[in-house]
Amino acid sequence: NAGVTQTPKFQVLKTGQSMTLQCAQDMNHEYMSWYRQDPGMGLRLIHYSVGAGITDQGEVPNGYNVSRSTTEDFPLRLLSAAPSQTSVYFCASSYSNSGANVLTFGAGSRLTVL
Amino acid sequence: GQSLEQPSEVTAVEGAIVQINCTYQTSGFYGLSWYQQHDGGAPTFLSYNGLDGLEETGRFSSFLSRSDSYGYLLLQELQMKDSASYFCAVRSGGYNKLIFGAGTRLAVHP
Numbered sequence: 001n002a003g004v005t006q007t008p009k010f011q012v013l014k015t016g017q018s019m020t021l022q023c024a025q026d027m028n029h030e031y032m033s034w035y036r037q038d039p040g041m042g043l044r045l046i047h048y049s050v051g052a053g054i055t056d057q058g059e060v061p062n063g064y065n066v067s068r069s070t071t072e073d074f075p076l077r078l079l080s081a082a083p084s085q086t087s088v089y090f091c092a093s094s095y096s097n098s099g100a101n102v103l104t105f106g107a108g109s110r111l112t113v114l
Numbered sequence: 115g116q117s118l119e120q121p122s123e124v125t126a127v128e129g130a131i132v133q134i135n136c137t138y139q140t141s142g143f144y145g146l147s148w149y150q151q152h153d154g155g156a157p158t159f160l161s162y163n164g165l166d167g168l169e170e171t172g173r174f175s176s177f178l179s180r181s182d183s184y185g186y187l188l189l190q191e192l193q194m195k196d197s198a199s200y201f202c203a204v205r206s207g208g209y210n211k212l213i214f215g216a217g218t219r220l221a222v223h224p
Binding site: 035040041042043044048058059092094095096100101102103104105106107108 | 158203205215
């Protein structure tokens with residue numbers, strides 16, 4: 001049981017480049033989300049999805065796109081990377097209404113934009 | 115919108131008890147959660163309070179007062195391995211769309 005798997009673990013981009021952070025879960029969770037974590041700012045919600053074909057914006061969605069074509073996968077796309085997007089990105093998933101607000105997080109993807 | 119406030123840093127010694135407070139503002143309340151994150155690691159779920167009162171899980175307890183929009187995480191018999199960041203979080207609307215506080219960094223010293 002792999003849980004939530006994120007790839008890549010580390011990535012360096014140049015300003016203006018595009019890339020996709022991958023997230024896959026094998027727990028049949030309906031809900032998936034992406035957070036970014038910056039020093040002193042905790043975890044900020046970028047986008048989330050409540051099921052295949054359904055996505056919505058979180059607190060800081062600008063500069064990021066998502067799609068959810070399957071229950072298992074929830075990729076995060078940066079169309080034109082900016083230095084302000086240097087951060088650690090976490091994908092998380094859960095059952096839709098787990099009651100106890102339990103999210104399972106991936107190990108994170110550290111992105112540096114030069 | 116939602117906002118959460120918690121202290122940025124707390125220091126304690128091994129064997130002691132420490133309390134990490136969290137105050138929140140939210141439109142609609144669906145419970146207060148706590149997560150632990152070690153340096154370089156992923157956040158992991160610790161505790162949840164949906165109703166007022168104390169929830170205990172081993173050395174960790176969490177308390178909620180909905181009338182005061184306040185909760186805390188209590189860590190007893192502190193160990194070096196408890197050195198980590200602790201985040202409180204509230205659910206924003208349906209599903210598990212969680213909004214997190216900025217985190218409290220706990221340093222446990224011998």
